Amino acid sequence: MKTRKSLGVGSVSLILIFCLLCLTIFALLTLSSARVENTMAEKYADSIKRFYSADTIAAEVYSALSKQLPKGERPGEIDGIEIMYEEGEKGVNFTFSSPLDARRAIAVSGSYTEDGIKLKSWNEEGDSVLDMWVELEPDDWEPFEELPIIKD
Amino acid sequence: MPKKSKSYGASMIELVVAVLIFSIAAALCTKIFVTAMQISDESQELTTAVLMAESAAEIYRAKGDISELEDFCVSESHSKALILSYKEKKSGHLAIQVSKEERILFEIEVAYGGGLK
Numbered sequence A: 001m002k003t004r005k006s007l008g009v010g011s012v013s014l015i016l017i018f019c020l021l022c023l024t025i026f027a028l029l030t031l032s033s034a035r036v037e038n039t040m041a042e043k044y045a046d047s048i049k050r051f052y053s054a055d056t057i058a059a060e061v062y063s064a065l066s067k068q069l070p071k072g073e074r075p076g077e078i079d080g081i082e083i084m085y086e087e088g089e090k091g092v093n094f095t096f097s098s099p100l101d102a103r104r105a106i107a108v109s110g111s112y113t114e115d116g117i118k119l120k121s122w123n124e125e126g127d128s129v130l131d132m133w134v135e136l137e138p139d140d141w142e143p144f145e146e147l148p149i150i151k152d
Numbered sequence B: 001m002p003k004k005s006k007s008y009g010a011s012m013i014e015l016v017v018a019v020l021i022f023s024i025a026a027a028l029c030t031k032i033f034v035t036a037m038q039i040s041d042e043s044q045e046l047t048t049a050v051l052m053a054e055s056a057a058e059i060y061r062a063k064g065d066i067s068e069l070e071d072f073c074v075s076e077s078h079s080k081a082l083i084l085s086y087k088e089k090k091s092g093h094l095a096i097q098v099s100k101e102e103r104i105l106f107e108i109e110v111a112y113g114g115g116l117k
Helices: A002-071 B002-063 B067-080
Strands: A081-087 A092-099 A104-115 A114-123 A130-136 B083-090 B093-100 B104-113
Touching: A002 A081, A002 A092, A002 A104, A002 B002, A092 B002, A114 B083, B002 B067, B002 B083, B002 B093, B002 B104
Parallel strands: none
Antiparallel strands: A081 A092, A092 A104, A104 A114, A114 A130, B083 B093, B093 B104
16 A cells, blocks of 8 residues: 555656656757748848849849940949959950859859850859859750660 | 545645646747747748749749739739739839738849840
8 A cells, every 4th residue: 555655646746747858848849940940041031132132233234334345445343343354356255243142152254246245154153153054155065975765 | 544644635735736837837838839830930931932032033034024923923922821012123123022911021122134145
């Protein structure tokens, strides 16, 4: 009888303490997971905002260049973006980059010839390089090898 | 016999105290769960808003046509209860905004890039 009494009192408390611990741990894990998820979502939103902001600035600079180069002007800077020029065989090549953040930027290169202004590349450069748009010369194009789709 | 009733009384008090503490702690934990759920919902809304704005921005960036965005806004806003609105700021520039119940979740400005290439 003595043993039965002591078991009943202790076991209830132990079970409740165990349930409480489990509940607290799971609640804190859920909260930390939700916070991390929220931080990730905010970082993603921020990166998208930065990208379109930089892309818009690059588009404005390119638009301004396409108006000024035919007039014979070579602006060194437009909207705080430095533009580099290089004399090419047929005309002048230009490059500039619109910064996304401290490590990434949208790099734009093109050329201006008698035929007009032409864009060569519009890429994201930095730690995580992503080729968005690159012009390929016909000689650079390497076709895929033949794929054995149907075998006789 | 008196010894036995005293022991039952003690265990009863212990049980009541334990249940009381458990109830308070469970209520606090429930509050934490609810907060976590709200944060998670906000994250999901923000991600959806960003994806909606990004898709609309890419449509405008490629085509520069606002009429296609109207269909896009209606179909998305029905399912997600998020409203995508846009305004042409100047020629070739569009401000895109995603909001929910007059609360702005995400906004970007995009330039029409189709004419460049």
